[in-house]
Amino acid sequence: MKIKLIIGEKEELIEISENKTVKNLLDIIDIASETVVVKKNDYIVIDEELIEDGDLIEVIQVIYGG
Amino acid sequence: MNSCDKCGNLNIIIKKKQSGQKLCKDCFIKSIQKKVLKDIRKYDLLEKGDHVLLGLSGGKDSVMLLDILNSLKERNIIDLTAVTIDEGICGYREEGIEIAARNAKKLGVEHRVVTFNEYFGMTLDDIISKNNVKEGRRNACTYCGVFRRWIFNRVARDEGATRIATGHNLDDETQSIVMNYLEGNIQNLTRIGVKSETRSNRFTVKIKPLREIPEKEIALYVVARELDVHFAGCPYAGESFRAEVGNFIKELSNEHPTIMYSTLRGFDKIKPILKREFSQESIVGVCENCGEPTAARLCKACTFFKDWEDE
Ligand code: SF4
Ligand SMILES: [Zn+2]
Ligand SMILES: [Zn+2]
Numbered sequence: 534m535k536i537k538l539i540i541g542e543k544e545e546l547i548e549i550s551e552n553k554t555v556k557n558l559l560d561i562i563d564i565a566s567e568t569v570v571v572k573k574n575d576y577i578v579i580d581e582e583l584i585e586d587g588d589l590i591e592v593i594q595v596i597y598g599g
Numbered sequence: 600m601n602s603c604d605k606c607g608n609l610n611i612i613i614k615k616k617q618s619g620q621k622l623c624k625d626c627f628i629k630s631i632q633k634k635v636l637k638d639i640r641k642y643d644l645l646e647k648g649d650h651v652l653l654g655l656s657g658g659k660d661s662v663m664l665l666d667i668l669n670s671l672k673e674r675n676i677i678d679l680t681a682v683t684i685d686e687g688i689c690g691y692r693e694e695g696i697e698i699a700a701r702n703a704k705k706l707g708v709e710h711r712v713v714t715f716n717e718y719f720g721m722t723l724d725d726i727i728s729k730n731n732v733k734e735g736r737r738n739a740c741t742y743c744g745v746f747r748r749w750i751f752n753r754v755a756r757d758e759g760a761t762r763i764a765t766g767h768n769l770d771d772e773t774q775s776i777v778m779n780y781l782e783g784n785i786q787n788l789t790r791i792g793v794k795s796e797t798r799s800n801r802f803t804v805k806i807k808p809l810r811e812i813p814e815k816e817i818a819l820y821v822v823a824r825e826l827d828v829h830f831a832g833c834p835y836a837g838e839s840f841r842a843e844v845g846n847f848i849k850e851l852s853n854e855h856p857t858i859m860y861s862t863l864r865g866f867d868k869i870k871p872i873l874k875r876e877f878s879q880e881s882i883v884g885v886c887e888n889c890g891e892p893t894a895a896r897l898c899k900a901c902t903f904f905k906d907w908e909d910e
Binding site: 572580 | 614659814815823852
């Protein structure tokens with residue numbers, strides 16, 4: 534299935550398999566879930582939220598050093 | 600099925616690792632505001648009529664604190680002035696200043712921007728390139744912290760502020776405790792706390808209302824409240840021992856989600872003893888050079904300048 538992924542300014546369509554959670558997706562794209570807030574279709578969601586075909590996933594980097 | 604523990608809403612935005620509590624957006628925002636206001640009362644951080652000087656960097660912590668302190672200002676409990684310190688960190692600080700200004704303006708909070716350059720005749724970037732060879736960049740945060748404290752204290756006196764509020768969070772505070780302990784820096788440990796004690800009437804009391812809020816929850820709060828925040832990292836941050844300790848504690852927290860709370864609680868318990876045994880704060884005079892309070896002949900900021908002159 535296809536989803537739209539937004540990270541910062543970068544926006545892309547990506548292909549992922551069914552039954553993946555937000556946490557699974559973050560692991561795939563190698564981003565630590567403790568450092569981001571994730572929105573699914575404009576709503577903030579938790580790590581265990583299931584991703585479905587056509588979802589818009591926005592990853593907001595919120596924790597940096599300093 | 601996941602639903603909000605308070606209202607049953609199915610759109611939850613947090614499932615707290617430390618307690619298992621699940622909250623929807625509105626209940627999360629409310630619970631955080633309540634917790635911070637409760638801590639302000641519990642630790643006696645503010646009194647009616649206080650004039651609070653808030654250090655507003657434009658980052659998530661200070662923007663969240665502005666949001667909450669503004670609710671006290673609107674109820675005429677406190678006066679509030681925001682101050683942004685421009686250390687002079689090229690390519691990083693500029694955007695933070697703009698965002699800080701926008702936030703203050705939106706709420707009608709008085710806002711001042713003060714620079715290292717106007718007080719010390721040099722930016723942090725200047726200071727670092729000056730010391731590049733001898734000590735390396737590792738010390739950026741040391742200089743930054745000392746000069747920033749100096750400016751805060753000076754501006755607070757100029758403004759007649761009765762409190763300096765900063766956005767230090769649970770992660771920051773735990774880092775300070777562990778870092779100073781690991782370095783054997785017991786003097787510094789005696790000064791860590793939710794509220795500084797008045798040692799001299801030339802020192803304004805400093806308070807940290809977000810000290811018990813984890814960094815991740817602050818981030819979630821500002822996103823949930825849709826606040827305008829500067830999300831970026833200081834170019835000097837990653838190079839510090841503090842950052843190493845911070846990463847280590849964050850890693851531990853993944854498997855042990857209550858570790859920061861217990862570090863803080865344990866520290867607060869032994870702190871009165873540390874203070875009694877190790878505090879050297881009884882004799883406070885003023886710096887010969889600049890008049891800021893210090894236990895030595897020169898304050899820390901002036902000591903740095905003197906060292907550079909002597910080179
Ligand atoms: S990370 Fe260090 S150098 Fe950068 S603003 Fe913070 S204290 Fe200053
Ligand atoms: Zn709720
Ligand atoms: Zn001095």
